Amino acid sequence: MSPTSFDLFSKEYKAIIETEIIEYVKKLEAPAVVKEAMAYSLEAGGKRIRPLLVFAVLGAFGKNLRMGIPAAAAIEMIHTYSLIHDDLPAMDDDDLRRGKPTNHKVFGEAVAVLAGDALLTYSFQLISGMNDPEVTAQMKLDLVSEIAKSAGAEGMVGGQVADMEGEDKQLTLRELEYIHEHKTGKLLTASVLSGAILSGANGEQLQHLRNFGYHLGLAFQIRDDILDIEGSVELIGKPVGSDEGNHKSTYPSLLSLQGAKEKLEQHIGLAHASLAKTALETDLLNELTDLIATRNH
């Protein structure tokens, strides 16, 4: 199989963001240990789906993709801080993340808490400091607003709280959707909308892209639940079936494995349909969507 333009895009921009995000941390005038802890988790790998979404949306609007670097880095920092805090002993108490010791295992809990705080805070500093002449003050403010709302109590943090409260409880599908829409979906949507804000999208395009992010987020999470049953430990980096062991409500536990797969297909279909309505050049976004539906880790 020859590499598609999507393969080239994702490889190139994954490399770009992984370089740039560490450069941002290096620039900080701060105690070495907190910079090391921040860089450690930023370097721990991952699919970089959020940065790729920012770039792919800029591509759909025919914009210069590099304009999205600070926003993409900011969102990846927020995603990374959330993983550091989630892994803490008081939260999920995980020793490994992507096969590497978690941040608090290496740097201690106190530094891990503070490295997370620093990543979250730095994300807003990066956005306010964007100096591309095409990016207006209003665009930067719209980014701050969208990203803060998606990351905070009304978004990711709210989803995380609801997730904790729902442990060991039988959830309804509606409750499970709330959790996943917020815990995962909101920041994915913010990634999509950040690309759109920087592209000067109109209100209608923003709405279609918001719908796209919603369906993409739920698809992402349903795929995660399915992988927890079907995946292999080498590929997903945590014991398969760990949700089941925890008596955690999941899409397969509420809908059966087959029902979850159908739900996944539905959301993938609606994600593509939302993209189609934008009338933009959405090839990269369509491929990213399919990748999420079929990924095996």
Added chain:
Amino acid sequence: MSPTSFDLFSKEYKAIIETEIIEYVKKLEAPAVVKEAMAYSLEAGGKRIRPLLVFAVLGAFGKNLRMGIPAAAAIEMIHTYSLIHDDLPAMDDDDLRRGKPTNHKVFGEAVAVLAGDALLTYSFQLISGMNDPEVTAQMKLDLVSEIAKSAGAEGMVGGQVADMEGEDKQLTLRELEYIHEHKTGKLLTASVLSGAILSGANGEQLQHLRNFGYHLGLAFQIRDDILDIEGSVELIGKPVGSDEGNHKSTYPSLLSLQGAKEKLEQHIGLAHASLAKTALETDLLNELTDLIATRNH
């Protein structure tokens, strides 16, 4: 003694910010428990020095003080999140804060971590959402930039990390100043500068006010160190002499009690001198400064 205009100002605006900050939390569409945890620590009292600084600077420029409410609330939220995270078992492991059980004692560690994260994130949402017609997009961006820089790895978080690394070590005065300038001074300075940004201060005024914040921050912290020796447990809410018990480097331990008092006087003098250079109406700011120098809790 009849109430001065400062007493009236501080009483009125302390009440205003304490009401408004809870209103902001009530507005959040988020799980009840995270809103309760956020409000619990915001309601735990304190001197509200940071909000009062925002308002007093607006007053110095003859501006409408209420224009500063969102910025004042945002900074108080950041201060409050830092206290919640500092109190965690992995950090200072404090059970009491201002005589009340700490956040994690009431809500558990996981919710305390997340409530802190949510307060930090919400602060940037509040600033980006300011809708006073006098506040331009550029002013809001300058607020985000100044506050993020002051709160993050280059500011408060950096100071906290350096403080932890310095425990049980004999620090130099320079190292101790770094810690206090960053851990306490930066966010106090950001409060001062937030009022100035909203007032459309010029570059020279911003520089004098930045110097004012620097000296005020160090004065605040030296007073804290002195109170730790001379204060009474009822007034400061923690065991007197706790720094000494920890073998923590303090101004009195490095300079002697008398030397620390002289250093305090120096910084207070330089704070007043910086204010004088602004040629603004700085009565309230001068009184706030003296209050910090003489406070007994």
